[in-house]
Amino acid sequence: MKKLRVxxxxxxxIGTDLLIKIQRSEFLECVLFIGxxxxxxxxxxxxxxxxxxxxxxINAIVKNSDLVDLVFDATSAKxxxxxxxxxxxxxxxxxxxxxxxxxxxxxxxxxxHEVIEHRNVNMxxxxxxxxxxxxxxxxxxxxxxxxIEVVSSIAxxxxxxxxxxxxxxxxxxxxxxxxxxxxxxxxxxxxxxxxADPCIDMQTTIFAQVENPNMEYLQKEIxxxxxxxxxxxxxxSLLVPPVFENGRIVIMVKAQGLxxxxxxxxxxxDIINCAAIAVAEQYSRSFNNIK
Amino acid sequence: MxxxxxxxxxxLRDGNHACAHQLSAEQIAIYSxxxxxxxxxxxxxxxxxxxxASSLQVGLSKEDDKTILETARKHLNKSKLGIHVIPGFATIxxxxxxxxxxxxxxxxxxxxxxxxxxxxxxxxxVRERGKEAYGVLMMSHMASASVLVEEAQKMELYGAExxxxxxxAGAYLPSDVQEKISALVNGLxxxxxxxxxxxxxxxxxxxxxxxxSGAKILDGTARGFGAGAGNAQLEVLVAVLEKxxxxxxxxxxxxxxxxxxxxKKIMSTVPTIKSDSIVSGLSGVFSGFAKHVTRISxxxxxxxxxxxxxxxxxxxxxxxxxxxxxxxxxLIRNRK
Amino acid sequence: xxxxxxxxxxxxxxxxxxxxxSFSILDNQSILVTGGTGFVGKxxxxxxxYINFTSNLNIKLYLLGRxxxxxxxxxxxxxxxxxxxxxxxxxxxxxxLPSDLNYIIHAAGSPDNREHVSDxxxxxxxFYKGTQSLLDAASRIQDLKKIVHLSSHQVYxxxxxxxLISENSFGPFEALNIANCYAESKRIAETLCSYYKNNxxxxxIILRPFAFIGPYQDIEKPWAINSFIRDAIxxxxxxxxxxxxxxxxxxxxxxxxxxILKSLIDGKIGEIYNLGSSTPxxxxxLAIKIQNQSGSKMEIxxxxxxxxxxxxxxxxxxxxxxxxxxxxxxxxxxxxxxRTILWNQLKRNN
Numbered sequence: 001m002k003k004l005r006v007x008x009x010x011x012x013x014i015g016t017d018l019l020i021k022i023q024r025s026e027f028l029e030c031v032l033f034i035g036x037x038x039x040x041x042x043x044x045x046x047x048x049x050x051x052x053x054x055x056x057x058i059n060a061i062v063k064n065s066d067l068v069d070l071v072f073d074a075t076s077a078k079x080x081x082x083x084x085x086x087x088x089x090x091x092x093x094x095x096x097x098x099x100x101x102x103x104x105x106x107x108x109x110x111x112x113h114e115v116i117e118h119r120n121v122n123m124x125x126x127x128x129x130x131x132x133x134x135x136x137x138x139x140x141x142x143x144x145x146x147x148i149e150v151v152s153s154i155a156x157x158x159x160x161x162x163x164x165x166x167x168x169x170x171x172x173x174x175x176x177x178x179x180x181x182x183x184x185x186x187x188x189x190x191x192x193x194x195x196a197d198p199c200i201d202m203q204t205t206i207f208a209q210v211e212n213p214n215m216e217y218l219q220k221e222i223x224x225x226x227x228x229x230x231x232x233x234x235x236x237s238l239l240v241p242p243v244f245e246n247g248r249i250v251i252m253v254k255a256q257g258l259x260x261x262x263x264x265x266x267x268x269x270d271i272i273n274c275a276a277i278a279v280a281e282q283y284s285r286s287f288n289n290i291k
Numbered sequence: 292m293x294x295x296x297x298x299x300x301x302x303l304r305d306g307n308h309a310c311a312h313q314l315s316a317e318q319i320a321i322y323s324x325x326x327x328x329x330x331x332x333x334x335x336x337x338x339x340x341x342x343x344a345s346s347l348q349v350g351l352s353k354e355d356d357k358t359i360l361e362t363a364r365k366h367l368n369k370s371k372l373g374i375h376v377i378p379g380f381a382t383i384x385x386x387x388x389x390x391x392x393x394x395x396x397x398x399x400x401x402x403x404x405x406x407x408x409x410x411x412x413x414x415x416x417v418r419e420r421g422k423e424a425y426g427v428l429m430m431s432h433m434a435s436a437s438v439l440v441e442e443a444q445k446m447e448l449y450g451a452e453x454x455x456x457x458x459x460a461g462a463y464l465p466s467d468v469q470e471k472i473s474a475l476v477n478g479l480x481x482x483x484x485x486x487x488x489x490x491x492x493x494x495x496x497x498x499x500x501x502x503x504s505g506a507k508i509l510d511g512t513a514r515g516f517g518a519g520a521g522n523a524q525l526e527v528l529v530a531v532l533e534k535x536x537x538x539x540x541x542x543x544x545x546x547x548x549x550x551x552x553x554x555k556k557i558m559s560t561v562p563t564i565k566s567d568s569i570v571s572g573l574s575g576v577f578s579g580f581a582k583h584v585t586r587i588s589x590x591x592x593x594x595x596x597x598x599x600x601x602x603x604x605x606x607x608x609x610x611x612x613x614x615x616x617x618x619x620x621x622l623i624r625n626r627k
Numbered sequence: 628x629x630x631x632x633x634x635x636x637x638x639x640x641x642x643x644x645x646x647x648x649s650f651s652i653l654d655n656q657s658i659l660v661t662g663g664t665g666f667v668g669k670x671x672x673x674x675x676x677y678i679n680f681t682s683n684l685n686i687k688l689y690l691l692g693r694x695x696x697x698x699x700x701x702x703x704x705x706x707x708x709x710x711x712x713x714x715x716x717x718x719x720x721x722x723x724l725p726s727d728l729n730y731i732i733h734a735a736g737s738p739d740n741r742e743h744v745s746d747x748x749x750x751x752x753x754f755y756k757g758t759q760s761l762l763d764a765a766s767r768i769q770d771l772k773k774i775v776h777l778s779s780h781q782v783y784x785x786x787x788x789x790x791l792i793s794e795n796s797f798g799p800f801e802a803l804n805i806a807n808c809y810a811e812s813k814r815i816a817e818t819l820c821s822y823y824k825n826n827x828x829x830x831x832i833i834l835r836p837f838a839f840i841g842p843y844q845d846i847e848k849p850w851a852i853n854s855f856i857r858d859a860i861x862x863x864x865x866x867x868x869x870x871x872x873x874x875x876x877x878x879x880x881x882x883x884x885x886x887i888l889k890s891l892i893d894g895k896i897g898e899i900y901n902l903g904s905s906t907p908x909x910x911x912x913l914a915i916k917i918q919n920q921s922g923s924k925m926e927i928x929x930x931x932x933x934x935x936x937x938x939x940x941x942x943x944x945x946x947x948x949x950x951x952x953x954x955x956x957x958x959x960x961x962x963x964x965x966r967t968i969l970w971n972q973l974k975r976n977n
Contacts, residue, residue, distance in 0.1 A: 041722045041723070041760075041763055041764065044720075044723075045722060045723065046669075059345065080907055092627060138463050140583070147347075149346050149347045149348060151346075151348045151610075151611075151613050151753035153610075153611050153613075153614075156405065156406060157766070157827060157828045161408065161826065164406075164408040164409050164411075166412060166413060167378045167379050167382075167409055168378070168382040168383055168412065168414075171379070171382050171385075172384065172385070188346055190346060190348055190379060190380055191379045191407045192379060192381070192403075192610040192611050193409065194607070194611065195401065195403065195405075195406065195606075195608075195609075195828060196404040196605070197608035197830070198770070203613075203614075205348070205350065205613035205616075207346075207347035207613075208349065211357075225371060231891070239617060240616060240617055240620055243616070245587070245590065245616065246335065246586065246590075248347050250613070250616055252613065252616070253420070253521060259769065260727075261767065262767055263767060263768065263769035264769055265769065383818050405828075406827070437897055438897065439823075441821075585646065
């Protein structure tokens with residue numbers, strides 16, 4: 001088997017955490033870790049691990065095009081658009097961690113096998129990775145779902161300046177993701193930041209308005225879905241199993257991080273990274289003809 | 292020197308918490324007209340949690356934002372039309388653009404008291420559109436005076452023309468208000484305001500303490516119609532301020548009339564301090580949780596007071612209404 | 628001889644550590660000290676060693692510094708302690724910290740003003756980059772309970788007042804004066820602390836140290852009290868440079884170490900505390916005290932450019948730290964001088 005050669009574009013928290021996770025993967029090899037500043041903490045970590053680094057941003061990939069099969073873009077939505085223009089021409093696969101929405105939306109537990117037919121895969125949002133699979137199950141098991149709503153609460157400390165400034169994009173992208181995967185016409189996403197100390201784990205509640213819920217079928221499918229997600233997000237769990245209360249289905253899930261680069265409370269970062277790794281590994285399997 | 296106090300009246304916004312967000316267009320029309328006649332400077336309307344907040348999480352509105360705003364707009368002449376906006380619930384594109392297009396004049400952008408950074412874009416947008424922008428720090432009892440000053444200063448830099456701190460849990464005593472308002476007045480260039488809740492029976496006293504500590508903006512609602520134990524009672528506030536020599540621009544008789552109309556036409560029950568509300572206030576729980584806690588506690592037969600205690604212990608913030616279910620489930624599990 | 632020296636330090640720790648039972652909360656907790664091999668680091672290690680020994684606790688220390696070998700050489704009795712771990716690193720280039728940390732005492736960087744004027748860039752980098760690197764790494768620690776940032780009284784700028792300096796007495800500042808590089812970089816370090824506290828919710832408190840005296844403080848340091856003691860040990864004369872009416876105050880080292888550790892427990896997050904002695908003493912009086920205590924009659928010389936009429940005073944108001952940390956200075960200036968001379972004499976004779 002040949003490991004898929006990946007590059008990480010962006011040396012911030014997302015990029016560095018991806019790097020640590022990739023070191024454990026049987027299917028992936030990080031050949032290039034790219035940022036803009038060689039003295040950032042992420043760079044130092046990569047250098048300490050013996051990973052080849054560069055501060056030349058997208059040019060590093062242009063120069064080393066032959067070495068790289070897949071690029072994780074962990075920069076910003078704005079930069080990701082510019083990067084894709086270049087990476088598309090180079091024929092690279094891109095797993096997009098930003099809300100640039102250029103590629104096909106991916107929830108590994110739902111459409112992993114389909115997305116690898118494409119070359120640009122978008123990981124939606126952290127809250128989306130937690131809530132959309134559940135919304136998908138609701139859409140699949142219930143008839144006439146009028147409305148789905150997801151509420152995520154994350155620890156203040158796990159929301160950096162970019163997240164805070166871009167709440168609107170988070171809400172918008174997550175709502176689109178839910179619509180896409182549940183086929184429910186009306187959706188809403190809400191995000192709360194909680195400053196409690198010690199930090200809270202990321203917690204997500206999924207509500208659905210359904211007239212005649214089929215709770216038994218729902219429960220069964222939810223259990224299957226949770227197991228599927230746990231296969232790539234070890235810290236994901238069902239906190240409150242489906243209940244029907246006040247005319248609404250309520251399900252709560254929790255995502256605890258692995259504590260790789262950021263502490264365990266940063267489950268929001270962990271879940272989107274775990275999902276991205278699952279996608280990259282699937283490409284690798286596919287190239288190696290492993291099922 | 293005339294001491295002018297700016298009154299903002301969120302009867303048709305905070306009051307929505309008290310009736311599970313079921314205020315009808317007709318009720319909105321009736322009270323808007325009465326408040327306008329009384330010369331209330333700002334009439335704030337909307338879902339209890341503000342623009343774009345109608346949801347299963349915090350409660351669905353009877354009327355959508357568009358209907359609420361258009362109705363109020365039609366019935367306000369002198370009074371300015373105000374809204375409450377929490378980023379994370381409301382986005383600029385989905386909600387704020389339309390609201391300003393309909394004719395909202397005063398926009399109060401709110402966040403949990405330690406999270407002012409999330410208001411930057413919304414406040415910026417309001418100023419871009421040339422409307423009045425205020426910053427609101429909710430659940431302000433959860434942060435120290437120095438943290439409140441830091442957060443309020445951010446909002447000031449983002450363009451807020453005034454900063455209102457909310458005692459969203461009705462947890463303050465006058466000494467707390469004095470400490471925090473004085474620190475804010477000292478640390479800010481723009482006017483400071485206070486929004487009270489009455490869980491511990493302190494709403495009017497706290498509002499007056501705020502004024503005496505330098506605040507220039509007060510919120511009050513007709514009969515105190517608002518979340519939990521209600522707000523500072525507007526008509527009492529107007530009377531007390533008048534007696535103390537402050538100017539509000541509100542006609543006392545007419546606001547008394549307006550509050551009578553409100554009691555008759557928009558309230559199924561007039562807010563009182565219920566036993567649960569006292570525990571809620573002591574525990575520092577968001578007043579908007581009251582209806583949810585009552586309903587879910589009843590349904591699962593747990594003591595709502597235990598629920599408040601636990602919510603307080605977990606330092607749950609406004610918008611985390613989903614946690615009530617988890618807490619109730621936990622209480623049931625631990626009982627077994 | 629080194630036994631006698633260590634005994635002085637142990638007894639000093641014992642005398643200063645008045646509420647020893649309050650430290651049981653630190654049992655099985657890990658404390659990182661940056662600048663861990665310097666004066667503050669050594670005293671923290673001594674105090675923790677005393678507490679661990681006396682109360683049978685297991686408080687773990689990480690001492691971060693650039694020259695661990697030198698430390699082991701200077702204080703072998705500490706270096707061999709199993710509760711002490713070393714991290715050999717320059718704080719400016721720090722990227723990751725041990726994940727089991729619970730507390731941080733940020734004491735890196737030299738307060739030696741000779742170094743500041745000779746290498747201002749390094750001074751600025753140490754406090755600016757060093758503080759940023761540390762706090763950045765700290766923001767990725769799960770169970771961090773408190774960070775104590777040691778700032779400096781120099782952030783107050785020029786204070787020409789008769790009053791004791793309280794936590795909000797700021798004077799004017801001259802950014803263009805190279806000698807101010809230390810003060811300026813300490814100020815930016817405090818601003819960094821505000822950022823990390825406010826935006827990343829790090830549990831930071833700031834201590835602003837004034838002058839200290841005691842064992843482990845190099846008597847070759849260029850400050851008045853150290854030179855007076857050095858002059859006295861050498862047999863005099865004691866030389867006062869500049870204005871003898873200048874008033875300073877000195878907190879004894881073991882009192883300092885106790886107070887810093889106490890701030891880990893009782894310091895309020897986001898607060899700033901002066902750390903020092905509130906008992907003023909003029910340099911003239913100080914010279915006389917040192918002269919008296921050193922036994923032999925020696926000359927005191929004053930070297931000044933002019934006749935000074937006014938008093939320059941650099942003494943903290945310490946009401947806040949006394950009240951909130953229940954802190955009391957145990958050692959008087961006379962005892963402090965006595966212990967310091969004794970320890971240094973033992974060190975010289977060793």
